[in-house]
Amino acid sequence: METEAPSRSGDGWSRVGKTLPVRNVQALAACTDELNAKGLERYIRPDIDDSQVLAAEQSGEVPAIDLRRLLDPDHLEEEAARLRSACEDWGFFQLVNHGVPDEIIANVKRDIQEFFKLPLEVKNAYAQRPGDLQGYGQVFVVSEDQKLDWSDRFAIYAQPPEARDLSYWPTHPHSFRKSIEDYSSELMQVANYVVIFIAKTLHIDTELMEDKYVCQTLRMNYYPPCMSLAEKVLGFSPHSDASFVTLLLQVNPVEGLQIRRHGAWVPVKPHPKALLVNVGDFLEIMSNGAYKSIEHRVTINANQERLSISAFHVPSFDGIISPATRTPEEKVLYKTMKVKEYAELYMSNKRDGKRTLNHAKLL
Numbered sequence: 001m002e003t004e005a006p007s008r009s010g011d012g013w014s015r016v017g018k019t020l021p022v023r024n025v026q027a028l029a030a031c032t033d034e035l036n037a038k039g040l041e042r043y044i045r046p047d048i049d050d051s052q053v054l055a056a057e058q059s060g061e062v063p064a065i066d067l068r069r070l071l072d073p074d075h076l077e078e079e080a081a082r083l084r085s086a087c088e089d090w091g092f093f094q095l096v097n098h099g100v101p102d103e104i105i106a107n108v109k110r111d112i113q114e115f116f117k118l119p120l121e122v123k124n125a126y127a128q129r130p131g132d133l134q135g136y137g138q139v140f141v142v143s144e145d146q147k148l149d150w151s152d153r154f155a156i157y158a159q160p161p162e163a164r165d166l167s168y169w170p171t172h173p174h175s176f177r178k179s180i181e182d183y184s185s186e187l188m189q190v191a192n193y194v195v196i197f198i199a200k201t202l203h204i205d206t207e208l209m210e211d212k213y214v215c216q217t218l219r220m221n222y223y224p225p226c227m228s229l230a231e232k233v234l235g236f237s238p239h240s241d242a243s244f245v246t247l248l249l250q251v252n253p254v255e256g257l258q259i260r261r262h263g264a265w266v267p268v269k270p271h272p273k274a275l276l277v278n279v280g281d282f283l284e285i286m287s288n289g290a291y292k293s294i295e296h297r298v299t300i301n302a303n304q305e306r307l308s309i310s311a312f313h314v315p316s317f318d319g320i321i322s323p324a325t326r327t328p329e330e331k332v333l334y335k336t337m338k339v340k341e342y343a344e345l346y347m348s349n350k351r352d353g354k355r356t357l358n359h360a361k362l363l
């Protein structure tokens, strides 16, 4: 793989996105007067096709991959074969025995829940940079007519350390910074293992995913319940992630995530002990399509809120990614491009399935 001395600055993403500020959905959901009003129109989607949603018995469950077995020479080969098949067939897997201490997970879950309970003004104080992705209540909205997602998000750049701007890290509740910091470092280690084992199954060069280059963004997602309109709104529009891999922690055990599989939507059952890992767009490009970045969306519950935290692991912003073929005959399917170039495309497009990846394909 071609690489160009990648810089370690990880804050590039904050500069490429142009977003419009949107309303806080949690506050909107709490305000019953407005719930039937015109203001809700932008959230209502005439095109949700629920006939395509499979029941769990029909679809099977997302496979579980055991990190402890991958790290054990006696079981490595067998587990790596299961990892390859999970990446090829599903693009998603539940990572069990990931080794992140229970206490670190419990702390970050508690603090995220506490954070979203805070008064709106306190949370809004963390959205100081309009048009930036880093901040409360800011989402990817690129046009005035775009349908809005029924969720609030709060993203922070966590790694590398010099890309952080701690002034945007919440200090309410007071333990939040520390719990994010602990969780972020643990996830760096887990993601590093995941990348190493994925690379082994593919023979791709993952220099750009090494600790010294990789960028990690943590995004906390809050999906308020929507009593009257749960079936008509979406918490997250169908999209694929602009990451190499994403590691998702379900903060509370409410269903909502669905993944696109064989043309249908398959609900993912929350797994209390796992981190849900998915193949992102950069891995699809770098594996020349051997592992596909899978489209997913989030539906809304009528009575219960849902919370999650996504950790996006992304190659250095100044790096160059190119597809690795396995045989000399294999056709190259994707362009070689700067990570920055891909990020700009991603951020200037509406979240619309795998639209950005289609731009990265060679005709």
Ligand SMILES: O=C(O)CCC(=O)C(=O)O
Binding pocket: 219, 221, 236, 241, 248, 256, 257, 296, 298, 307, 308, 310
């Ligand atoms: O909340 C979830 O389950 C998924 C969130 C997601 O897809 C994302 O943050 O990109």
Ligand SMILES: [Fe+2]
Binding pocket: 239, 240, 241, 296
């Ligand atoms: Fe996602």
